[in-house]
Amino acid sequence: MRSVERHGWRGFHAMMAGTMRLVLLAVTLWLSLPFLAYAQSDGSGGPLLDRLTTEVIKAVFPGITRVEMVEDEGPTAAAAFRNEEMAGYIFSTLDVLRAPGYSSTPFDVVAGVGLDGRITGAVVLFHREPYLLNDDRRTGQLVTFLDALSGLEGRLGAAGGIDPSFVAGATISARAMRNAVLESAGMVLGFRTELVVVTEPTIDTVNFKPMSAEELAAMGALARARITNADLAVAMERAGLGDYLPEIPTVGGPADLYADIVFGYANPPKIGRNGVAGETFDQLVNGTPDGTMAIYAGSLGGLFDHRGARFNNLSAGLLLERISVAQGGQTWRFHKPDVIFSRGRIADLLLLPSDAQFDPMQPWSAQIHASARLPDGSLKQFVLADLDYSLPHQLILMPPPDLSYVWAEPWIESKTEIAILCLALLTLTGILFFQGALSRRRKLHRWVRDGFLLFTLVWIGWIASAQLSIVHVINYIKAPFSNLGLGFYLAEPLIVILSVYTAISLILLGRGVFCGWLCPFGALQELLARVGRALRLPQWNPPERLQRHMWLGKYASLSLILVLVFTAPDAAAVAQEIEPFKTAITAMFVRGLPYVLYAMLLLAIGLFTERAFCRFLCPLGATLAILDRLHLIDMLKRRPECGNPCHLCERSCPVRAIESSGKIIMAECFQCLDCQVEYYDDRRCPPLAKMRKQLERAKKGPAPVRPAVVTAKAAP
Structure with a gap:
């Protein structure tokens, strides 16, 4: 403000014009650097x-x-x-x-x-x-x-x-x-190699890798129960046997180990072969009928093991009474003939019946049973531990996906974000469709406008990282020349949706729908400009003639990028940095200092000249401005008096997209609807204010005519 007071508004305008020229010159030099520093690199890498x-x-x-x-x-x-x-x-x-x-x-x-x-x-x-x-x-x-x-x-x-x-x-x-x-x-x-190729999810019974029980348990391939003396006491109390002694007495204190037992599906070699001796696993593979399924059970420590002593007892039916397996309402118990014992280890393969309706790829459970000795000397069994088990995905071979549908993966993953974006676009469509009703309410328009811009900046930009940029346009142009299929275009759901909406709105209404409502960096500039006006910072807009020359800056940046894309891709990657979108939006200013300073400079200029980057430098804006010539519908209303004699809308347009003649230059319009607010304001729009006053006078009717009063003069 001191500069304005010292030099006057004319000096301030000259200063801002000079600043803008310097910025344009600096950016032009920056765009020229790729030619100087460019060294072709196709990434071939050599041998x-x-x-x-x-x-x-x-x-x-x-x-x-x-x-x-x-x-x-x-x-x-x-x-x-x-x-x-x-x-x-x-x-x-x-x-x-x-x-x-x-x-x-x-x-x-x-x-x-x-x-x-x-x-x-x-x-x-x-x-x-x-x-x-x-x-x-x-x-x-x-x-x-x-x-x-x-x-x-x-x-x-x-x-x-x-x-x-x-x-x-x-x-x-x-x-x-x-x-x-x-x-x-x-x-x-x-x-x-003889790599196994499957057409449906199949358990991996081929690949083997030496792994310890601890590694298998960490992977989820083994379900493990480490039971202390304290855990045993809790299990007996839960079974109502807390006053009795366990069949296998405890040794040591409450924290000492009583049992350490593991279970798993034995057919994958990584489980079965690592759990039992090699010859024992060979018996399962080669010594049993095809399709035989087995459960691996092993005891790693403690006084209590999974076998018990009665599997050698004919009177007990050779039952391994300490183990049971359950799935889908069925329970299986195992007898000695059902077991392949491992030499030198307390580890066994428990064979399931050939007619067992057991699905190893579905969850199942294993129970560990213990017994308490009653006063009459008999034993009463209780559940010591109940282990849930699911075969880990690393042990399931999956068929190759249908490559034609690989693009669907990000759409499924982003369904919540897609729903939010579609709701926002539906809201914006309503705003544009009912813009007349909205523009008649100045305060409501301001709240709706600022609220949507805030959503665009925070959610679309900073949270969803869905900032459209010239990079997307370039990639869409290059894709047909690179033999990229439909999947390439569909790989980024939010960008695809925004691109389609922008294309449709561009054809119907013009450039301003995206640039004015859906561009996060544009929203950031406009919100900061409002802050600048609230702080009473001086505002500068170039004269109409100078502005037309400055508009050419964005077309120059677009032209240079397009040339570099097909002639010097490395240089094009540098030139595309003229867009500060990556720095300010997708990276949220977490980048190298030169990039941050550049973005901050553009935003600082925007405090004094609203949306300066959008108007004078943005290559994406240039692309949309060129295509704006195709738009079909002009929804922004004008009157014959606009431009002659009235210049209210021209002065109220924050980006000076209205000529002195009153015509709106749609290629430069951001459809903020500020001019429409003025258009419908019968207190500010001169033609409308004149009509309002005439109607008010008509309602009051003609002024009453007072009768003339004749005063008689007294006779002399």
Whole structure:
């Protein structure tokens, strides 16, 4: 304000005009830098062995001592050895699939897969993903996301890991990299091994890996009951036997171990073969009829084991009285002929009857029974522990997904966000359809307008990260030239919905629906401009002639980006940073200092000139302004007096999209409806105010005529 007081409004206007020219010049120089710094990089990477540095090998396949290229006709891969024993393969998604990311440029993720079919690690070496470039926060999230692929089954569609939405704002890139790693692993391993391919969910009875009981229990492959003396006392009290002694006496204090028993489905080798001796598991595989199912039961410690002593007793029917298994209302007890005992371990394979209606892929439970000795010497049985069990997904082989429907995954995951966005767009449609009724109520219009802008900024922008940008336009343009299918267009649900709504509204009403209501960065600028006016900061708008020249800035930025996209993709990625959307919206200012300073500069200018970036620099705005020429309906009303003699709407338009002639330039209009509020205000709109006064006079009727009073003069 002191500057205005010192130099007057003319000086302030000159100062702002000079500032805007400097900003435009600086941005132009910035856009020129890619030509100077540009070095073509297509991400080809060279031979795989050259990319496998010590650090990369350590990250993707820990414990490997050497690698060597595999010379065959299969997908490119390097064999990984641990000492002299082969452990798996290392491969690159760029060599195997050349899978494109969101930028439509193939990325390079190097990963390892063990001979058991599990991913051992993955790191990204190259990408051009627009929402990951120069973003340390998201890059860190991507590293964590790829690290979580370790242990997943090497096939597209494998369950587990971290949801791609973890890499907020770059979900499509994260999902594409994950799918490429899993699919490439399946191709690399499937070509060189007898990899099991199934057409329906099938229990993995092929793959084996040495694992301890603790590892299996941690994975969920074993249900474990560690029972202390105190737990035993609680179980007996619950059974009403607290005054009696257990059949197997306790030793030590309440915290000492009484029993440590594990159960699991035995047919997968990772469970059965790790639980019993090798020859014992071979009896199940080769010595029983096909389709025989078994339960693994093992005792790891404590005085109480799962067998008991009566399975050798004919009078007891050779019953293993301490074990029962239940599922779906059926209960199975086991006798000695039903058991394959393991030599040297207290671990057994309990064979289920051939006619048992048992489904190992459905939950089941195992009960541990103990007995208390009554005063008459008899034994009374009670439940010591009840274990619930479900076979973990790592032990279930899944068929490859139908690739034509891979795009449906993000739509299913985002159903809540989709519902919120659709409700918001339905609300906006109502606002635009009933804009006349809304514009007649100045205060209501202001509340609705500011409320929707706040929703656009906070939810669409900062929470859902659904900021449309020139990046999306470029990717949609490039997709047909990159042989990308329909799935590419459908991979980002919120962006797809916004794009379709924007296209329809653009054809019907013009550019202003998206730019004025649905652009989070535009909403941020407008809300900050309101703050600036509330603080009585001086406002500047260029004269009409200068403004027409400044509008060309956004078309220049669009033209340069389009040229670079097809001639110098690396430079285009830099040029696209003219949009501060990634910094201010999707990254919420958590980026490098130059990007944050640039975004803050644009927002600071917006305090004095509303939506300066949208009007003079935005390449997306330029795209929509060009297409605005196609719009079919003009819903903004005008009167013959608009522009001559009345200039009220022209002065009230915050972005000066109304010419002095009174015509609205729809390509520059943000459809804020401010001019419509003035149009319907019979206190401010001169033609309407004149009509209102005439009606008020007509209602009062003509003024009453007073009779003339004649005063007689007195005679002299």
